[in-house]
Amino acid sequence: MVKNALQAQLLKAGLVDNKKAKKLSKQAVHEKRTGESKEAEIKAKIEQDKLEKQAKDLAIEQAKKAQLQEKELNATIVQMINQHKIRNTDGEISYQFIDENKIKKIYINQQIYNALVAGSLVIAKENDGYAILPKALADRINSKMEGFILVNNSQSNDTATTDEEDPYAAYVIPDDLMW
Template structure:
């Protein structure tokens, strides 16, 4: 097959003579405008180049949006994984509270005083900071301190820390009078 693309398309029957003539006229007009613009010193505006540039810009904007969406999805997935790990640690490492626990242990959660019934031994561990309170779906669990630290690094809102007792000042006149931790009013 020899000849121009236009001739080949006409022979096959994909294009009729009217459309081929119209394309030739359009091509001549563009050449004429380009020649006029060059002679007068104006820059030549190629419509195809402008369209191509606009398409390229749209493609880049779409890629940027897609990257941002992927970043958000990855962040959400990472947060869900961290939350699942914390939930698993709490459920696996929780200390069982005996049914006969009679000592009321009061602590603050969301600006409200909550009560948890524990044994004397667990109360002492809570006061010393060896055991911490974990919150999961508005239920309270006792977990060892080392696991509480791991959870606290990932999601601090899941752990309620009880501050260990501080040593009193040497000049404190009431140092000999300790306030009991289980003081009821």
């Protein structure tokens, strides 16, 4: 009852006995049956891995697109600042403001100083320096991306509220003190 020629030859040579031959044939049949189900599992696993890879690639692509869009927006804003900044602002009056938790100082003329204090002009961060811009442009820039406008005195004037119980409420402290 040997199923293939190799088993018959092994039996004749005395290398295996009848019991061992039956066991090997049963094992081969079992492997053949379970091998087919393993193929289906392997195919399903490959398909699942392929879907996961596609999802991962899509997420990476979307992240790259978002980074590229942010870079483009950043470049557009820098270009807007460069085109619309007010030139000829040099003067002998110093104006101090905070940038990244450090006090910075720029020297401007009296007209620009008055407009900054009044809130009609703002200070924006430009590449490695600072630019003075009209408030309307600053509002457009802030609507697109935060972080470029450093000084906007029109906002601080709007949000300044006094407490009714404050004994010094009648004494207004000006923002533009010159020392």
